[in-house]
Amino acid sequence: xxxxxxxxxxxxxxxxxxxxxxxxxxxxxxxxxxxxxxxxxxxxxxxxxxxxxxxxxxxxxxxxxxxxxxxxxxxxxxxxxxxxxxxxxxxxxxxxxxxxxxxxxxxxxxxxxxxxxxxxxxxxxxxxxxxxxxxxxxxxxxxxxxxxxxxxxxxxxxxxxxxxxxxxxxxxxxxxxxxxxxxxxxxxxxxxxxxxxxxxxxxxxxxxxxxxxxxxxxxxxxxxxxxxxxxxxxxxxxxxxxxxxxxxxxxxxxxxxxxxxxxxxxxxxxxxxxxxxxxxxxxxxxxxxxxxxxxxxxxxxxxxxxxxxxxxxxxxxxxxxxxxxxxxxxxxxxxxxxxxxxxxxxxxxxxxxxxxxxxxxxxxxxxxxxxxxxxxxxxxxxxxxxxxxxxxxxxxxxxxxxxxxxx
Numbered sequence: 013x014x015x016x017x018x019x020x021x022x023x024x025x026x027x028x029x030x031x032x033x034x035x036x037x038x039x040x041x042x043x044x045x046x047x048x049x050x051x052x053x054x055x056x057x058x059x060x061x062x063x064x065x066x067x068x069x070x071x072x073x074x075x076x077x078x079x080x081x082x083x084x085x086x087x088x089x090x091x092x093x094x095x096x097x098x099x100x101x102x103x104x105x106x107x108x109x110x111x112x113x114x115x116x117x118x119x120x121x122x123x124x125x126x127x128x129x130x131x132x133x134x135x136x137x138x139x140x141x142x143x144x145x146x147x148x149x150x151x152x153x154x155x156x157x158x159x160x161x162x163x164x165x166x167x168x169x170x171x172x173x174x175x176x177x178x179x180x181x182x183x184x185x186x187x188x189x190x191x192x193x194x195x196x197x198x199x200x201x202x203x204x205x206x207x208x209x210x211x212x213x214x215x216x217x218x219x220x221x222x223x224x225x226x227x228x229x230x231x232x233x234x235x236x237x238x239x240x241x242x243x244x245x246x247x248x249x250x251x252x253x254x255x256x257x258x259x260x261x262x263x264x265x266x267x268x269x270x271x272x273x274x275x276x277x278x279x280x281x282x283x284x285x286x287x288x289x290x291x292x293x294x295x296x297x298x299x300x301x302x303x304x305x306x307x308x309x310x311x312x313x314x315x316x317x318x319x320x321x322x323x324x325x326x327x328x329x330x331x332x333x334x335x336x337x338x339x340x341x342x343x344x345x346x347x348x349x350x351x352x353x354x355x356x357x358x359x360x361x362x363x364x365x366x367x368x369x370x371x372x373x374x375x376x377x378x379x380x381x382x383x384x385x386x387x388x389x390x391x392x393x394x395x396x397x398x399x400x401x402x403x404x405x406x407x408x409x410x411x412x413x414x415x416x417x418x419x
Contacts (some may be wrong), residue, residue, distance in 0.1 A: 054195035054204075055232050061190040064165050064238040071245055073332050074238065076346060083374075084369050086156035089397040090143050092134040094389075095125060103378050111381050111393055113373055122395060139388055147174060147183040158186045158224075160372065164339070167224035169373050170203075172214065180388055187219070195221070195233070222379050238343030241338055248331040251324050272309040340368045345350040365400045373399070 067074045095107050110121050125131035134140075146152040162169045166189050176182035193206035196216040203214045226235035238245070269290070271277055279287065293304055336343055344352050344360035373396055381394045411418050 054197045054200065056193060056195075057190045058166075058233055060239070060242075061166050061233075064236065064242075065162075065190065067238055067245055068161060068165065071249065073248070073335045074241075074245065075164075077335060078164050079343055080341060081159040081164060081339065081344060081368060081372070082160035084364070084399065085160045085372060086153045088156075088369070088373060088399055090140060091395045091397065092137050092140060093122065093393045093395065094132045094134060094391055095393065096130045096132060107391055107393065111385075114380070115370060118395065119398065122393070134392065137388070137392075138176065138180055139385070139392075142183050145183075147185055150186070151257065154254060155184060155186060159376070162186070162189060163222065163224065163236070163372065163376075165236045165238040165241075166234060167226070167236035169220075169222040171220040171222075173218050174219065181384070184220070189233075220379075220383060222376065224375075237338055241335055244331045244334050248328055248335075251328050251331075255324060266314065268313040270311050270313070272311045275309055340364075359399050362403075369399045 024047075068078055093112070110118060113121060122131060142152075143156070143222055144152045146155040150158070150173070159169050159171075170187040170189060170192055172185040172187055174183040174185060187205065188207075191205050191207045192203055194200075194204035196202055201216045203216060203219050205212050205214060223234040224236060226232055228235075269286075293299065294302070296369040333343070336346070336348075341357070342363050344357045344359040349357065377394055377396060382395050385392050385394055
C-alpha cells in the first residue's frame with residue numbers, strides 16, 4: 013500500500029465495503045439476479061459431488077491423470093512484478109492491459125518491459141509467501157495440488173482467506189466443494205458450510221470461488237471433467253470388480269460331478285464318501301496331471317468363464333484411453349509407448365505443458381489477478397514461469413547457423 017494516492021486508498025475501501033452482487037446502478041441486472049435467486053438459499057452442491065471426488069481414491073486412472081496434472085501445476089513458480097511509473101491513470105490503463113493479456117501476449121509485453129528496464133520484480137510479497145508456504149496444515153505444494161484436483165474433478169474450488177494484522181490475506185485454506193451447502197445470493201451474501209457437526213456462515217468476501225461454469229446453468233455450481241466420464245468410470249470399475257470376483261469365485265465351483273444319465277443317484281452318504289475319495293486322489297500339487305480310474309460312470313460338467321469373449325482387456329484399455337484423452341495428457345507421460353516412436357516421446361512433455369498445464373494455469377492466474385491481487389495492490393502483475401520446455405532441436409539449429417554467437 014505504500015506510495016498509493018488518496019484516491020487509490022478510497023477505491024480499495026469501497027471495494028472492501030461493496031459486494032460483488034451489488035447491482036444498484038444496474039436495475040436490469042438486479043432484476044435478473046432477483047429472478048435467478050428467488051429463494052433465500054443459494055446453490056447447493058450437486059448430488060454426485062462427493063462421489064466424483066471419491067474417484068481419486070477408487071479409480072486408478074483418475075488418480076493417475078488428476079495426480080499427474082496436479083503435481084505438475086503445483087511445481088510452477090509464481091511471480092509478481094510492477095511496471096515503473098504506474099501512479100498516473102494513463103500508465104495504470106497500460107498495466108491493466110498487461111494484467112488481462114493472454115499467455116503469449118503477456119509474456120511478450122513483460123519481456124519488452126524487462127529489456128527496457130521498466131519492470132521491477134517483486135520477490136518478497138505476502139501473496140507469494142501464501143502460495144509457497146500454504147498454511148499451518150498444508151504446504152504450498154499440497155494446497156496447489158488440492159486446487160488442481162478439485163478443479164479437474166468437480167469444476168470448482170473454494171479457498172478461505174486467512175487475514176493478517178494488516179487485513180490482507182496471508183494464507184488460504186481449501187474447502188472441499190461438498191462442504192459448501194449454500195452459495196451466496198443477493199439476499200444472503202454468505203456461504204453456508206456444513207460438514208458433520210460443523211455448521212457455520214462465512215461472508216462471501218472471505219471465500220474465493222473459482223468455478224468452471226456449467227453451460228447448462230452457468231449461475232449454478234461448477235462442472236468438471238469427472239462428470240463427463242461418469243459412464244466410462246463405472247464401466248472400468250465394474251470390469252475390475254468382475255475380474256476380482258472371478259478370483260473370489262462368487263460362491264460358484266469350477267465343476268459339477270454327478271451320476272451319469274441313467275445311473276442311480278447318489279445318497280448323501282455315498283456323495284460325501286465319493287467327495288472325500290475324490291480329494292484324496294486328485295487334490296494337491298503332486299497329484300496334478302495323474303489319471304483317475306473310476307468303477308462307475310459319472311458326469312463332470314465344467315463351469316468356466318471365457319474372458320476372451322468378454323473382451324475385458326480391450327474394454328479396460330478403451331476406457332483408459334478415453335480418460336487420458338479427456339484429460340489431454342499424452343499416453344507417453346504414463347509409459348504407454350506401444351504405438352509411439354522417438355519423436356512422439358520427445359514431444360509428449362511439450363504437448364502436456366502447452367495444452368494441459370498452461371490452460372489451467374491461465375484460468376487460475378486470471379482468477380487471482382482479477383479477484384485477489386487488487387486486495388494487495390492493483391498495480392501488481394501476476395505471472396508464472398512457463399512450464400513449456402524449450403525446443404532443443406530448434407536451439408541446436410540456431411547454434412549451427414551462427415555458432416560464433418554462443419559461448
